[in-house]
Amino acid sequence: MEHVEAEKLSKHTVAKVWNVREYCEQHQLGGKEEIRLRRLFGRFATASELQHNAKRAPKWRY
Template identity: 45%
Template sequence: MEHPDTRKLDRTQAKHVWDVAEYCRRTGIHRAEEKRLIKVLGRYATSHELQMNIVRPQTRTR
């Protein structure tokens, strides 16, 4: 197996991968929601995956 030359990689397509627990701590997500996200996504996920899977409490509307 050949290793890719990192100098030739296109960095514009790279995605930031978060530790789910760290992301939840930084954004103030409840501990129960953090556990659910870890079950659904695993230990690591992209920010887009996290944002699409977070269940926020319903806000009161008029």
């Protein structure tokens, strides 16, 4: 285990947090997918969580 001094840590690393509803609107996800994501994460989630858990239908299939 390595000991790290608090002064040496970067204070500029920030994770982008999205409102799940806004993310779904911006990425054209349906209402059912929004409900699923809100049950999974609540009202807010990081961009990485949303990108990795959103299910998108292929655009060439209808």
